[in-house]
């Protein structure tokens with residue numbers, strides 16, 4: 476018995492004018508559930524149920540509870556992101572109090588004055604100050620090095636390949652097996668024979684603060700003949716009175732330990748002083764195009780729904796930086812010609828499906844609204860008009876989860892996992908994971924395996940639980956899965972065992 480593919484992604488919105496979408500999804504779920512019930516062995520085909528009924532705002536009384544509920548998503552369950560801060564050594568907790576109450580808008584710290592009383596904020600500030608783990612051992616990954624991990628359908632060993640990094644971001648394998656690694660703070664290394672090179676020279680000016688810095692790396696599909704390395708980064712365009720910038724894409728060639736022939740192919744506009752929501756994973760489609768996303772740059776009411784700027788968009792350019800003649804908005808006056816789709820919040824996973832060539836994107840939502848989207852040209856993915864998430868401070872962001880003319884995600888994560896990095900599993904090494912999606916979770920520190928059937932999520936599995944904040948995942952040319960992890964920064968490889 477064949478189960479028809481369920482199409483709930485972009486591009487299948489036409490019938491929605493007559494059919495209630497939720498009703499349609501519920502009917503499909505029921506149908507599939509019944510099929511699964513009457514057909515033993517088919518239960519894996521039941522699409523994943525999306526349940527957003529849990530009240531995300533349930534208030535805890537204690538500072539620890541408030542911390543877990545409102546803060547841990549960005550600062551870590553164990554307050555580990557606070558560990559290295561200078562203000563931790565200050566007397567008292569008044570600067571922390573100020574930060575929590577009023578927020579620090581330009582770096583992405585929300586204000587909580589509407590959420591908590593001053594007393595609660597004071598308790599949180601004290602909690603944050605004294606709760607920092609003195610024993611860094613708390614941060615040790617739970618996976619035993621060398622130990623065999625028995626996941627649902629695949630056994631593997633976690634092999635640490637590179638350690639001693641800060642925040643690794645992009646990974647690109649050179650034909651000789653060497654690995655190029657970018658660090659967010661603005662450094663590029665070549666890893667060769669078990670050693671990291673000196674930082675590679677010739678990088679552009681980079682705005683390395685908050686979520687900004689040197690971001691993704693990708694080799695041109697014909698790298699062996701043309702030598703082009705593509706880099707995405709937060710371009711620094713002015714230093715004072717405040718550093719300004721936006722996401723940019725450059726290509727260059729590597730000569731010794733230096734980049735040469737640099738060409739800036741794309742620079743997002745407008746610049747701003749925010750240090751968050753830069754996007755920007757790079758993906759070639761093998762047909763001459765480069766795809767990448769830029770986030771809303773922390774100003775969601777201004778940018779994602781308007782086509783006169785680059786923020787909150789997925790872009791498509793040609794490999795030389797020119798604009799494809801068939802981009803959806805090339806002929807629309809006032810629209811940025813590189814825009815492929817719009818209404819995105821902060822896309823940090825962009826991949827081309829190895830079989831269908833479709834563009835799949837994960838994006839960070841607000842609290843409880845991370846999305847997996849199937850991106851099609853010219854469509855609007857709804858941010859910030861529709862969302863399954865709420866504001867960080869617990870207030871309502873939008874009442875709407877769907878709207879005509881705006882696409883539904885294929886899947887959304889509540890609570891947010893903070894998806895970063897994504898790849899399809901290709902090649903022969905992990906046969907039971909073939910064409911599954913792997914998605915990194917910064918928030919919950921694991922790698923998520925997502926089984927798709929067409930455009931539906933059928934099953935999810937947590938791999939590498941507690942390994943650390945997962946920043947990126949790629950499949951190497953020789954078919955191994957590599958995962959980049961933060962704090963402490965390292966790169967591990969999953970070595971399959973039959």
Ligand code: HEC
Pocket residue numbers: 541542545546547548549550556560562570571572574575579582583584585587599600603685867
């Ligand atoms: C959306 C993500 C986000 C959430 C949610 C969030 N913060 Fe922050 N917070 C940040 C960022 C980004 C910074 C600035 C960079 C840093 O210090 O890590 C920051 C900074 C701070 C600082 C100041 C640190 C300094 O160096 O001055 C404090 C204190 C703080 N946060 C406490 C909290 C508390 C308590 C909560 C929960 C009530 C919370 N934050 C929720 C993102 C967040």
